[in-house]
Amino acid sequence: MTDHPFMDSLVTLTAVDLERLLITIESSQQVHLRHQYFLWSQGVLQSFLPHEALIVGHGEYGTPAFRYEVLGRTQLAGDRMPGSDFDKLVGLALDSWQHGGHLPKAFAGGSNGSATCPVGQLLKRFSIGHAMAHGTREFNGDSSGFFVFLNMPEAPGRRHVYFAQMLMPYLHTTLHRMLTQEKSAPELPVRFNTRLSGREGQVISLVRDGMTNQQIAEKLELSPLTIKNHIQNILRKLEVSNRAQAVAKAVKARLISDQPGT
The missing domain is CATH 1.10.10.10 (Winged helix-like DNA-binding domain superfamily/Winged helix DNA-binding domain)
Structure with missing residues (x-):
């Protein structure tokens, strides 16, 4: 703990937190391609929002134009949940987030899941664990961004909500930088001869x-x-x-x- 940690009313950041946060933000500026987005979300972002799989959605909310994909270190979601149920999970999470005032929305899985929460019921049914959803309300159409963090190691709390809000601009702009790059210049294979020790x-x-x-x-x-x-x-x-x-x-x-x- 530092002598003068940065604080808001809910969360205290140590010197290590601040260093990691700087690395996370700086490294987001270097993400232009899909594999870079995967590495960023499954690497430095894990320090603040740990998860096994990340749903990344964009397009007009609630319309056929809305699209999503899953990035993860395992085939967690695809192995455990049929496509129709997964579509249902994404739709329910999006609806819950929108009706909750567009604030980060936590969903408890496992034995902690609410019997009345449809998202929690799906998480429990397929043993996916805890989850949290957040997105951007300021952007419509193709500029939107919606994210669901799956199989978080613990039930999301104040710290996770704080970082979801703080890092959302970087999740969103990095996603659309990647999508724009893919439209304008498809990724080419690398030819490289250098070796590392x-x-x-x-x-x-x-x-x-x-x-x-x-x-x-x-x-x-x-x-x-x-x-x-x-x-x-x-x-x-x-x-x-x-x-x-x-x-x-x-x-x-x-x-x-x-x-x-x-």
Whole structure:
């Protein structure tokens, strides 16, 4: 805990939280392609909104133009829930969020699920766990954005609501930057011959997972200065200027896996 933590009436942020938040926001600016969005949402974003799968929706709410897809580290939703039930889950979550004043909406799964909540009933039925929905009310049509975090490790609380509200502008703008990029310039395969050392591979994999330099140093039992030097070498080898670009390029070149925790 810092001596002078940043506070609002509900949530206190430590120095580590602030460093992670800065990394999350800065790295969002480097997301232009689908695999980068996946890495961002399943990497650094997990520090504040941990989840196994993320529903990403856009298009006019409540019309056939609304579309969604699921990003996740596992085939959680697809394995457990038929398509028609999944469509129902998304529709019910969207309706609940809209009728709840467009505020982050928490849904308890498992034994904590409400017997009267249709979303909670579906989550419990398919053992998907806790969930939270939030989106943008300021944008209509194709500019909309709706997100449902699935299988959160604990029932969403004040801290999760706080970060869902704080990070929604970045979730939304990053999504539409990716969609715009896909329309204008399809992603091309990477031809890349550079190799990373075993230690550099470990370091960039932990960067992908959203760890700070201090956390990586503790994980690998190295000094923070050594980690900083490794990252500088990685940036130089990959010919990029920041951590987010390094992760994206390393994944595209198959130097590291796109799966967090591997």
